Structure formats: structure tokens, C-alpha cells
Amino acid sequence: MPGVTGAQTRWDDFVAIHATNNDPIHVSPILLGWHRQFNFEVERALREECGYQFGIPYLDFTRYQGVPPEQWPVFDGSPNSLSGNGVPTQDGCSCVTEGPLANWVIDLGPAGENGRCQPNPQQNGLGLNRHCLERRFDVEQLQFLSEQVVLGNILNNNDATSFMSAVERGPNFMHGSMHVFVGGTQDFTAFAPAEPIFLLLHAFLDLVYCVWQSLDPSTRFNDLAPPDVYNEIRQELQQGPPPQVNMQSPLPGFQQIRVIDTMSTTSGPYCYVYQ
Numbered sequence: 001m002p003g004v005t006g007a008q009t010r011w012d013d014f015v016a017i018h019a020t021n022n023d024p025i026h027v028s029p030i031l032l033g034w035h036r037q038f039n040f041e042v043e044r045a046l047r048e049e050c051g052y053q054f055g056i057p058y059l060d061f062t063r064y065q066g067v068p069p070e071q072w073p074v075f076d077g078s079p080n081s082l083s084g085n086g087v088p089t090q091d092g093c094s095c096v097t098e099g100p101l102a103n104w105v106i107d108l109g110p111a112g113e114n115g116r117c118q119p120n121p122q123q124n125g126l127g128l129n130r131h132c133l134e135r136r137f138d139v140e141q142l143q144f145l146s147e148q149v150v151l152g153n154i155l156n157n158n159d160a161t162s163f164m165s166a167v168e169r170g171p172n173f174m175h176g177s178m179h180v181f182v183g184g185t186q187d188f189t190a191f192a193p194a195e196p197i198f199l200l201l202h203a204f205l206d207l208v209y210c211v212w213q214s215l216d217p218s219t220r221f222n223d224l225a226p227p228d229v230y231n232e233i234r235q236e237l238q239q240g241p242p243p244q245v246n247m248q249s250p251l252p253g254f255q256q257i258r259v260i261d262t263m264s265t266t267s268g269p270y271c272y273v274y275q
């Protein structure tokens with residue numbers, strides 16, 4: 001990707017498109033639509049360029065309540081898993097050292113002086129910084145991803161303003177809880193797509209969004225939280241004002257796609273449903 005000196009691979013291009021658009025796509029009305037488009041593009045590349053014949057799976061957090069994550073099929077370290085937890089070391093890293101992703105190398109990130117085990121030579125995280133995949137499971141977060149909480153978010157939020165706010169702010173905010181639960185590479189938003197679990201987390205969020213929309217499609221395919229809803233939480237996070245986007249705005253990083261194109265999984269560029 002032009003301007004991203006550390007990007008080495010096709011995969012890195014996807015990491016870079018997320019990192020370079022970090023501000024407008026998080027704590028923003030377009031969080032859900034943008035990540036829907038992102039997963040779609042990665043899946044298309046996997047299918048068209050790599051011969052992958054499936055969809056991107058979602059990690060159903062509601063299914064494994066009370067079961068230690070190391071026993072979940074996705075994290076049990078077996079050949080069909082995505083490896084498990086990281087192993088803490090004295091230098092403050094928590095690298096994944098076993099299973100299929102044991103040798104996964106991350107080129108980009110992290111951004112800023114955030115106490116990570118291996119800081120990037122560039123403040124913005126876009127320089128080459130080959131380092132391990134880190135995870136640090138925080139099982140406390142799983143209480144915010146229980147069936148009861150997830151169903152509550154679907155059933156108790158009757159417009160986009162309240163649903164999208166519930167996704168991105170506390171106390172039961174699904175988006176943050178998923179990332180903080182996995183921890184490590186997932187803990188730092190801008191470069192979180194550097195490991196594959198990112199896709200499974202966002203597929204789950206997309207599934208939840210899809211179900212919520214399906215309960216009132218004529219309204220919810222056309223409903224977006226107004227940007228100013230995010231003023232307060234952005235101030236708390238010491239971020240600038242939210243992007244002033246509407247349905248006709250181009251999607252950052254995907255200029256040929258408009259926000260309205262991302263509203264339904266069965267129209268615009270998409271044609272998929274969840275099972």
C-alpha cells in the first residue's frame with residue numbers, strides 16, 4: 001500500500017487500510033458498515049486469490065459461557081484451531097508459541113508509546129516491525145458477551161442510535177469486550193487485523209448487527225446513529241470529533257463504496273446470510 005513503508009504482503013495491505021483509517025471508522029456511525037465491508041473484501045481476496053472455498057466463520061461467544069477459552073475449538077491449539085493464549089515472557093511480551101499460528105509474523109504496528117513489547121520505529125506504527133502474535137485472554141470480559149447480554153442488546157435497542165451506542169460504549173459494549181478478551185494484538189485497535197481472529201470477532205459483531213436489522217428491516221436498513229452521539233465518548237478517549245458521515249458518504253479506504261451500500265447483507269455489493 002502506497003505510503004506504508006512497513007507493508008510487506010497482501011495481508012499487510014488489509015492491516016494498513018484499517019490502520020490508516022482508524023479514526024473515522026471507530027467510535028463512529030460507520031463502525032459496523034465499515035467492518036462489514038472489510039470482512040467482505042478479505043473473504044473475496046481469500047476466495048479469488050487463494051482458492052479458499054468458504055465464508056469467514058464467526059466466533060459465537062454465547063455458545064461457550066463457563067467453558068475455559070483454551071477448550072473452545074478455535075483456541076484449543078489443535079491443527080484446525082487458530083492457536084490459543086499467549087505465553088508471558090520477562091520482556092513483557094505474550095507471544096503465541098504453539099498451534100497453527102505459532103510462527104505467525106506481524107509486520108506492522110503497534111502505534112505510539114504504549115508499553116508494548118516491541119515498539120514500532122515509526123510513531124504511527126506503519127514502519128516495518130516484525131514481531132510475534134500476542135494474546136492475553138481476559139476472561140472477565142466474557143460476562144459482557146453472554147447470551148443474555150447479546151440478546152438484550154438485540155432486543156432492547158429500538159433504533160440505530162441506541163443499538164450502535166450499545167456496541168461501542170459501556171458497560172456491556174460488545175465491540176470492546178471481544179477485543180479486550182483476546183488481548184495482546186487485539187488490544188490495540190488500529191493494528192488489530194494483523195491476526196486472523198480479528199475476522200472471526202467482527203463476523204460475530206456483523207451477525208449480531210444482521211439479526212438486529214432483520215427485526216425491522218424497512219427501518220433498520222436506513223438508520224444510522226448521528227455522529228454527535230459519539231462526542232462524549234470520544235472526549236473521554238481524548239479523540240477528536242466524530243466524522244460527519246451520512247448515508248451518501250464514501251467509505252474511508254473503499255472510495256467506490258458508500259455508507260448506504262453497507263446497510264444490508266443481501267443488497268449492494270453483498271449477497272450473504274448467517275446460519
Ligand SMILES: [Cu+2]
Pocket residue numbers: 018026035189
Ligand atoms: Cu476496527
